[in-house]
Amino acid sequence: MRATAPLLVATHEGCAAHEPPPGHPDRPERLRAAVTGAAAAGAEPLPVALVEEDVLAGIARVHDPGMAERLRRACERPPAIFDSDDNPVSRGTYRAALAAAGAALAAAGAAADGSAGTIWVPVRPPGHHALRDRAMGFCFFNNAAIAAEELLARGCGPVAIVDFDVHHGNGTQAHFWERDDVFFLSLHRYPCFPGTGAGDEVGAGRGRSFTRNIPLAAGADDAVYREALAMGLEDVTRALRPAAWVVSAGFDAHRDDPIGGMRVSEEGFRAIGALLREAAGKSAVVAVLEGGYDLKALYRSVQTFTAGVSGSGGP
Ligand SMILES: [Zn+2]
Numbered sequence: 001m002r003a004t005a006p007l008l009v010a011t012h013e014g015c016a017a018h019e020p021p022p023g024h025p026d027r028p029e030r031l032r033a034a035v036t037g038a039a040a041a042g043a044e045p046l047p048v049a050l051v052e053e054d055v056l057a058g059i060a061r062v063h064d065p066g067m068a069e070r071l072r073r074a075c076e077r078p079p080a081i082f083d084s085d086d087n088p089v090s091r092g093t094y095r096a097a098l099a100a101a102g103a104a105l106a107a108a109g110a111a112a113d114g115s116a117g118t119i120w121v122p123v124r125p126p127g128h129h130a131l132r133d134r135a136m137g138f139c140f141f142n143n144a145a146i147a148a149e150e151l152l153a154r155g156c157g158p159v160a161i162v163d164f165d166v167h168h169g170n171g172t173q174a175h176f177w178e179r180d181d182v183f184f185l186s187l188h189r190y191p192c193f194p195g196t197g198a199g200d201e202v203g204a205g206r207g208r209s210f211t212r213n214i215p216l217a218a219g220a221d222d223a224v225y226r227e228a229l230a231m232g233l234e235d236v237t238r239a240l241r242p243a244a245w246v247v248s249a250g251f252d253a254h255r256d257d258p259i260g261g262m263r264v265s266e267e268g269f270r271a272i273g274a275l276l277r278e279a280a281g282k283s284a285v286v287a288v289l290e291g292g293y294d295l296k297a298l299y300r301s302v303q304t305f306t307a308g309v310s311g312s313g314g315p
Contacts, residue, residue: 006044007120007306008110008116009043010045010046010121012103013099016092018089018093018096019093020088021088030292030293037301038303040303041304052098054105055102058146063132083135101143104143104288108150118306125139126165127144127146128145128170128248138291145176159183159245161246162185164247165188165248166192167194168196169188170196176211177207177211179203183210183235184210187214187228189217198215218262219262221262221264222263222264222265229275230275244283246287249289251291251298254297255297259291273305273307277308277310285309
């Protein structure tokens, strides 16, 4: 279907302030690639005003009180490791993680008040591995979970979260494990980091059958992803009627990615976007950047994905 509302971009320059040591895959340059890729697809900026207190309130719905303060303090004495060897911090890491969560909150707010059909949230550090009380896998605050909680807090639920990053979104799954107001669907390489995401992980209690994992073998290509996503989306819409969608959009399944081990092309990401839009219909889609570590592949994949999910058909 065609877009019924504009494609917007919610980001913040502060996201570049996280500077891991050279050689770390999450380079600050990723931000520019992910922003300009969407601009090439015709995206318009959504202003993001960062009010620290408000962002911290949004973070507190997902993370232990004290985790943000712990990160702020760690950044006062860089370089340091935060919770995991994968998570080195620089002086600007707290500011970047706050900016990422703030952009996700702003996007969710715009989606809830109906002002956009698709909102692309190019931010870093990524979020989907971040647990309630522990950072891991390059992630500090769980931006996608924070966006979903904001949508629900504004009365825009139930929410479907679709995670197509090559790695399993363990942090997001854990947060919504016993919930029936959020459906979590993940497609990912398995077995692989972080080790979770087997097909029999389906949620518990009220949340049983509201988590759906589709593990994929290494080397999966466009056709494999398309088929798996179509199957997963049927399960989402069978379980609930989402008022809004949050997407953990990682592009590390791209064939040129240095760490993903999959074979998805830019056209594959366009098709993923189009399938998501078809499932979402006229509902808002908030798509948050997760992984994707080859700069050219990231730029091109963001361009095709945002075109696909916004229904613009090009470029
Ligand atoms: Zn990843």
